[in-house]
Amino acid sequence: MAIRVLDKNTAEQIAAGEVIENPASVVKELVENALDAGSTRIEVEISGGGKSAIIVTDNGQGISAPEVSLAFQRFATSKLSILDDLYNLSSLGFRGEALPSIAAVARVSLTTRTEGSISGSQIILAGGEILKKEEVGAPPGTRVTVKNLFYNTPGRLKFLRADAAETARISALLSEFALANPGVAFNLTSGKRKLFSSSGDGILLHAIGSVYGNNTAESMLEVNFRDRASGCNIAGYTSAPHLTRSSRRWITLIVNGRLIKNQMITNALERGYGDYLPRQRHPLTVLHLLTPPQTIDVNVHPTKVEIRFQEPELIRTLIYRAVKLTLQSSDQLSGWPQNTIKEAHDNVITSGQGTGWKESTYFGQPIHFEPDYSQIREACAEPGETWLYSESVSDGDCKLLGQYLHSYLVVQKNDDLLLIDQHAAHERIIYQQLLNIEQSTTSQQDFQLTIPQTIDLPAAWRSKMPALLPLLNKFGFDLEPIGDDSYIIRAVPFVLSKETGSAQLNDILEMLFAALGDMTTDYREAILKTISCQRAVKAKQPLTRPEMEKLLSDWQKTPRAQYCPHGRPTVISFNRTQLEKSFNRKGS
Ligand code: ADP
Numbered sequence: 164m165a166i167r168v169l170d171k172n173t174a175e176q177i178a179a180g181e182v183i184e185n186p187a188s189v190v191k192e193l194v195e196n197a198l199d200a201g202s203t204r205i206e207v208e209i210s211g212g213g214k215s216a217i218i219v220t221d222n223g224q225g226i227s228a229p230e231v232s233l234a235f236q237r238f239a240t241s242k243l244s245i246l247d248d249l250y251n252l253s254s255l256g257f258r259g260e261a262l263p264s265i266a267a268v269a270r271v272s273l274t275t276r277t278e279g280s281i282s283g284s285q286i287i288l289a290g291g292e293i294l295k296k297e298e299v300g301a302p303p304g305t306r307v308t309v310k311n312l313f314y315n316t317p318g319r320l321k322f323l324r325a326d327a328a329e330t331a332r333i334s335a336l337l338s339e340f341a342l343a344n345p346g347v348a349f350n351l352t353s354g355k356r357k358l359f360s361s362s363g364d365g366i367l368l369h370a371i372g373s374v375y376g377n378n379t380a381e382s383m384l385e386v387n388f389r390d391r392a393s394g395c396n397i398a399g400y401t402s403a404p405h406l407t408r409s410s411r412r413w414i415t416l417i418v419n420g421r422l423i424k425n426q427m428i429t430n431a432l433e434r435g436y437g438d439y440l441p442r443q444r445h446p447l448t449v450l451h452l453l454t455p456p457q458t459i460d461v462n463v464h465p466t467k468v469e470i471r472f473q474e475p476e477l478i479r480t481l482i483y484r485a486v487k488l489t490l491q492s493s494d495q496l497s498g499w500p501q502n503t504i505k506e507a508h509d510n511v512i513t514s515g516q517g518t519g520w521k522e523s524t525y526f527g528q529p530i531h532f533e534p535d536y537s538q539i540r541e542a543c544a545e546p547g548e549t550w551l552y553s554e555s556v557s558d559g560d561c562k563l564l565g566q567y568l569h570s571y572l573v574v575q576k577n578d579d580l581l582l583i584d585q586h587a588a589h590e591r592i593i594y595q596q597l598l599n600i601e602q603s604t605t606s607q608q609d610f611q612l613t614i615p616q617t618i619d620l621p622a623a624w625r626s627k628m629p630a631l632l633p634l635l636n637k638f639g640f641d642l643e644p645i646g647d648d649s650y651i652i653r654a655v656p657f658v659l660s661k662e663t664g665s666a667q668l669n670d671i672l673e674m675l676f677a678a679l680g681d682m683t684t685d686y687r688e689a690i691l692k693t694i695s696c697q698r699a700v701k702a703k704q705p706l707t708r709p710e711m712e713k714l715l716s717d718w719q720k721t722p723r724a725q726y727c728p729h730g731r732p733t734v735i736s737f738n739r740t741q742l743e744k745s746f747n748r749k750g751s
Pocket residue numbers: 192196197200221223224225226234235239240241242255256257258259260261262263305
């Protein structure tokens with residue numbers, strides 16, 4: 164094939180792909196520009212998840228009239244002139260790629276005025292071409308309007324998610340910006356809906372409050388650590404040991420004002436907690452690391468979320484020490500003896516992780532329903548699966564022998580040996596119970612919480628809640644909004660514990676939102692599966708004999724018991740002949 168040079172338009176569209184993947188990346192670039200321009204107020208308005216329109220308005224220094232078209236030229240930047248500057252960077256943007264990239268794949272207009280000039284200028288572009296440039300009246304600052312993103316690259320358009328999902332992505336991004344820039348007031352609206360706002364009063368704890376809610380902010384410990392020798396400074400907040408989350412999504416790292424992702428820092432941070440942090444739990448953290456600019460390289464990746472440290476070992480040690488000291492001094496302050504904290508942890512593990520059979524109301528509150536045998540037979544009709552429930556199911560057939568690896572029930576069924584995956588089996592049991600609730604018209608199976616709880620959700624979820632609330636209600640959650648992101652929980656589904664706390668609800672919602680991230684998910688299914696998974700006994704969890712007996716008997720009564728709701732088998736079996744063959748025995 165002949166080699167050709169790509170025409171200008173095609174080349175620019177390809178280059179744009181490195182920086183502009185979705186509406187959120189447009190917002191990211193525009194907000195970074197606004198921040199670089201010294202803005203103290205940044206307003207983001209979107210419609211159609213940002214696909215139809217994104218408008219970012221700032222009160223920064225603006226662009227002078229002669230430079231307006233230059234801003235849309237590739238590699239045009241006011242932030243970097245010689246290569247050496249790259250190593251002394253304090254601004255967020257520097258490649259001069261964002262505006263031309265956005266203009267290559269959307270219809271863009273930019274209106275701007277610098278403080279000193281009498282009039283402003285406006286430039287309009289589509290598909291990378293300048294259509295119009297004129298003098299206009301405008302307030303000081305810059306407003307960029309981006310419409311019909313990817314209108315000329317339909318291939319890209321196809322990869323965008325549903326409006327709600329793109330909106331959520333933008334919402335999460337704005338939350339992160341607010342945490343990174345407490346001195347800037349951010350505002351996000353979608354259509355007429357206000358999705359997020361921060362005060363910009365410069366107080367990090369207030370920014371944390373606007374993102375995660377004030378209750379959460381109040382449970383954070385202040386981190387403040389300076390290392391004279393290296394000139395590094397670590398400041399921010401990290402959660403007290405009782406406040407943990409099921410994923411690392413709640414850890415925000417900012418290095419010299421730049422939001423970054425860094426596994427090494429996250430690991431060091433969590434190691435700083437030592438055994439204060441329950442297994443598979445993660446803290447909620449906002450850490451600002453200030454380091455001399457020449458000790459980091461931000462030019463690793465076009466989106467600039469990855470950075471390289473000159474001395475990673477030093478950073479790792481500092482983070483570890485900063486967190487460890489914070490926790491130690493908070494111990495002294497509150498006068499908790501070590502073991503009380505440990506106990507507090509154990510509580511978190513049992514109540515938070517859904518591992519607590521003992522407190523789980525499931526055992527205390529047997530549910531009565533008729534097993535649907537026709538369904539069972541149907542499930543067994545698959546080839547090779549006929550050994551189980553071939554005729555009828557009765558408790559008597561199965562004999563519990565014990566627990567293997569604290570994960571599998573060992574069961575004898577007639578002459579067969581069964582290994583039942585306790586988590587998968589329990590998941591199916593709960594799932595079927597939930598289906599039953601859904602079909603029953605009465606909702607009396609909800610539990611009124613002894614003490615109604617208040618829960619603060621991250622502002623980033625605001626756009627998703629309206630769709631989710633009626634469904635959550637249907638499954639027995641009684642959630643009443645009492646503010647933009649705060650809810651009172653009065654009741655939970657009966658499969659949850661009466662002592663369900665806001666932490667558990669938060670975990671459930673987080674799992675749900677993760678599942679709902681992709682638009683093909685069916686909300687109802689996702690809720691059912693998430694609650695089942697959350698409440699099911701976990702692998703590697705020791706069970707008492709009565710607990711195992713109960714699990715086994717419920718499992719036997721449950722329709723479609725051979726598979727968990729995700730489709731994995733709950734049981735494998737060995738028959739006597741197979742086993743005897745393996746032992747080189749002749750069948751008797
Ligand atoms: P970069 O940010 O990497 O320099 P961009 O393409 O994002 O490249 O922007 C090009 C130039 O346009 C910037 O260097 C800056 O001078 C100017 N600019 C862009 N957005 C703004 C804004 N909101 N306020 C002031 N100047 C801006």
